[in-house]
Each structure stands twice: as structure tokens, then as C-alpha cells.
Amino acid sequence: MNANAAPFSTTLTRLLACRHPIICAGMGGPARAELAAAVSKAGGFGLLGMVRESAATIKQEIAAVRAATDQPFGVNLIPGGTKPELLDAELDACLRARVPAMCFFWDVFPDVIERAKQGGALVLYQVGSLDDALEAERAGADAIIAQGVEAGGHVRGNVGLLTLLPEIASRVRVPVVASGGIANGAGLAAALALGAAGVHCGTAFLATHESYAHEYHKQRIVDASAGDTVHTDIYAINWPAGSPVRVLANSVTDEVRDHPFGNDPYSLPGEVIAEDEWGPIPKYSTVSPLRSTTGELEKMALYAGQSSALVHARESAEEVIQRILSEAVGTLDRLQAQRLPAPIRRRAQETD
Ligand SMILES: Cc1cc2nc3c(=O)[nH]c(=O)nc-3n(C[C@H](O)[C@H](O)[C@H](O)COP(=O)(O)O)c2cc1C
Structure with a gap:
């Protein structure tokens, strides 16, 4: 076109x-x-x-x-x-x-x-x-x-x-x-x-x-299938508890596989798992990995829609639109x- x-x-x-x-x-x-x-x-x-x-x-x-x-x-x-x-x-x-x-x-x-x-x-x-x-x-x-x-x-x-x-x-x-x-x-x-x-x-x-977004997050999106996302409220630090998100399944969502909702991450031990230009990032934080983030990226909120199954390549924004x-x-x-x-x-x- x-x-x-x-x-x-x-x-x-x-x-x-x-x-x-x-x-x-x-x-x-x-x-x-x-x-x-x-x-x-x-x-x-x-x-x-x-x-x-x-x-x-x-x-x-x-x-x-x-x-x-x-x-x-x-x-x-x-x-x-x-x-x-x-x-x-x-x-x-x-x-x-x-x-x-x-x-x-x-x-x-x-x-x-x-x-x-x-x-x-x-x-x-x-x-x-x-x-x-x-x-x-x-x-x-x-x-x-x-x-x-x-x-x-x-x-x-x-x-x-x-x-x-x-x-x-x-x-x-x-x-x-x-x-x-x-x-x-x-x-x-x-x-x-x-x-x-x-x-x-x-x-x-x-x-x-x-x-x-961090390269790790981008690649996980490209590799994902529709069934790879999880709807859960386990990532809520920075938001009111009980605010659901959709993320790629990882070791943190695996911990709550049997109870994806009704979690209060503020009451769980929130050790620091990563860091970015704004400071330390605790486990269960709603912060997702960005270019400047280092640490245990796999445990972070890897936001993704079911539409990640339709993203097959790394493109420019203009290429996506066209x-x-x-x-x-x-x-x-x-x-x-x-x-x-x-x-x-x-x-x-x-x-x-
Ligand atoms: C990585 C990521 C971060 C998001 N952050 C915000 C946000 O800060 N504010 C907002 O209004 N929506 C945010 N959303 C939700 C989007 O507005 C939108 O509802 C969603 O991306 C639509 O689904 P899709 O990902 O399948 O396109 C975010 C979505 C993703 C994937």
C-alpha cells in the first residue's frame, strides 16, 4: 500500500x-x-x-x-x-x-x-x-x-x-x-x-x-502464544490491591496458579528483584522491565495482551501501522x- x-x-x-x-x-x-x-x-x-x-x-x-x-x-x-x-x-x-x-x-x-x-x-x-x-x-x-x-x-x-x-x-x-x-x-x-x-x-x-520496553520483554512478546498470558492481581505494588493485570506467565504467576485473584501483595515479603533509573523494584511491583532495568527480569510484570500471539516480528511503529x-x-x-x-x-x- x-x-x-x-x-x-x-x-x-x-x-x-x-x-x-x-x-x-x-x-x-x-x-x-x-x-x-x-x-x-x-x-x-x-x-x-x-x-x-x-x-x-x-x-x-x-x-x-x-x-x-x-x-x-x-x-x-x-x-x-x-x-x-x-x-x-x-x-x-x-x-x-x-x-x-x-x-x-x-x-x-x-x-x-x-x-x-x-x-x-x-x-x-x-x-x-x-x-x-x-x-x-x-x-x-x-x-x-x-x-x-x-x-x-x-x-x-x-x-x-x-x-x-x-x-x-x-x-x-x-x-x-x-x-x-x-x-x-x-x-x-x-x-x-x-x-x-x-x-x-x-x-x-x-x-x-x-x-x-526492555529487549527481554520485547522478545517474550514476539515468542508468545495466545494462551501464554495470565489474568491476575498478584502484581499490585504501586496500585490499590485488587487491580487485575494481564501479563505473560512466569515464575511469579506460577506461585499463584491456584489463586490468581484475591491476593494482597502488600502483605507478602517484597524483596528487591531489580533496579532501574528510578530506583529499586520490589517483587510484585507493577513496574515492567525497561531499557534501563537490570535484575531478575523474568519475575517482573511482563505485561502482554492475548494479542501477543499476533506479534511475530520486531518492527518499527510505522511498519506496524502500515x-x-x-x-x-x-x-x-x-x-x-x-x-x-x-x-x-x-x-x-x-x-x-
Ligand atoms: C506494557 C503495557 C503497559 C500499559 N500501561 C498502561 C498505562 O500506563 N495506562 C493505560 O491507560 N493503559 C495501559 N495499558 C493498557 C492499554 O491501555 C490497553 O488497554 C491494552 O494494551 C490493550 O490491549 P492489547 O495490549 O491487546 O492491545 C498498558 C498495556 C501494556 C501492554
Whole structure:
């Protein structure tokens, strides 16, 4: 496909002023300026994953995206997983820098939506249920990201995307974006068929050259099959206990194979297992291995969606976007070719 082609124009591409309806999730840690800028430059929509980062870091990362591209981008924050004073400083840094969009996740915070809107940013809200989608829309969100239980990283709900997406799309008026399990063009085509105006992918971009994830994590994603992920709440240090994640199975998830939920890692011995540029990382921490991490990487939270089964190679962010687009066009062409020509359809319906 011609690199300048824009085969999908949707309410999402018009809202976000981007060429392709593909958002790269604001993955805290891996999605720094290098990845967000590469995605936006390639016509998708890049999000900086800035959960619990300082205002100074956020300012610096926003400036780095702008130095690399003039295309629009956004910043992801998690209000419910951040102390109020830090959240206040993070929002202030984003809005002072006049970021085009904010993306929030987990519990819905109407006051945060209102503040971001008053600051001139578009608001995307990732939810895992119809109730949260309706609440976010009522509070003024400009787009809802529907996250299915297949998703990698923190998983808000319990419903598969195949059902959650059309349920939400039929009940909200703003554009709905599909999240979880999508890493190829058939996934984009399916999401559009189910009522989405675009897709939001994390795992598909995790193993790209521009991602700040550690090489070990990237290779584990490329090597994984769909059944290799585990849905558990054992990784919760830094988050409230009882916040489920989807990670690749490892020696830590093996310890709780019989009780993946109902764990309180704050009550377990949390010896230090690794270290990165921000300091020591205890066992059960929600921090995932990054380029600068050393230590027992196998024991860390190796976030991965079931879509890791669809990631087969180490690519650039632009290659991921171009591949998803051309595969989606091919999928739709193939479906169209499978439709019976109208006269044959009529004959098939004739009874005698
Ligand atoms: C490594 C990783 C880190 C993530 N970190 C965040 C985060 O900081 N904020 C957020 O809103 N979502 C985060 N997510 C979840 C994504 O927003 C999204 O729901 C998920 O990636 C979709 O499923 P997929 O991985 O199959 O594409 C993360 C996901 C991954 C894989």
C-alpha cells in the first residue's frame, strides 16, 4: 500500500486530526516520546504513558514529541492510581503545555474530565464496562475506549471485546475505540464492523524498535502464544490491591496458579528483584522491565495482551501501522469478494 494512502476516514480520525484510526496506548514506561512521536509521525495517534511521572518529566517528554513531529498526540494518566497532589501537578503540566488530547483510564473521575476539557484538551477515556462508558460520556469525554478482557496491562473489566464493543457503541453518541486483542488488520476490520471508529493497541507496539520496553520483554512478546498470558492481581505494588493485570506467565504467576485473584501483595515479603533509573523494584511491583532495568527480569510484570500471539516480528511503529492498514484493506476486499453477486442471491432465495 502506498505510504501516503489513508484508506480509513472515521469520526475518530476527524476528531483527533490524524490520518489513520490507530491509537498507540499510553503504556506507562514503554510509551515515551520516541514511540509516541513515531506513531503520530506515521499517521496514527501517539500517547505518552506518563502515569505517576513528575511534571518535569512530562514537560520534557511533550517537548521531545514536538521536536520530532508536528502531528497531534496525547498524554495518558491514571487518576485513580496517582496521589492527588501528583495528579494535580501532572494535569497542570499537560494543560500548560497545551497537549491536544488527554487519555485517562480506570475509575471515571468527572472532575478530571472537566478540568482537561476546560484546559482545551480532547478527552479519551478507556473503560471496561457500559456503566463506566456512560459515566465518562456524561462527564464530557470526547471518545470512549472500550477495553476488552483480552487486553494487556491493567484490565478494568471482565467482558470480551466482541460483546463489550457493540454494547457500548450502541449506547454512546461519541466515537468508540476498540482496545484489547487487536494487533493486525483483520482486528481493525472487525473492530470497525462491531461499531468502533478506530483501534487502541498496546501489545502491537510494545515490541517495536521505538518502545522503551526492555529487549527481554520485547522478545517474550514476539515468542508468545495466545494462551501464554495470565489474568491476575498478584502484581499490585504501586496500585490499590485488587487491580487485575494481564501479563505473560512466569515464575511469579506460577506461585499463584491456584489463586490468581484475591491476593494482597502488600502483605507478602517484597524483596528487591531489580533496579532501574528510578530506583529499586520490589517483587510484585507493577513496574515492567525497561531499557534501563537490570535484575531478575523474568519475575517482573511482563505485561502482554492475548494479542501477543499476533506479534511475530520486531518492527518499527510505522511498519506496524502500515501492516495493519494494508491487512485491513485486504480483509475487507476478501469479504467483499465472498459476497454472492445480486442475481445469484435472488436466485438462491427463490423457492420454486
Ligand atoms: C506494557 C503495557 C503497559 C500499559 N500501561 C498502561 C498505562 O500506563 N495506562 C493505560 O491507560 N493503559 C495501559 N495499558 C493498557 C492499554 O491501555 C490497553 O488497554 C491494552 O494494551 C490493550 O490491549 P492489547 O495490549 O491487546 O492491545 C498498558 C498495556 C501494556 C501492554
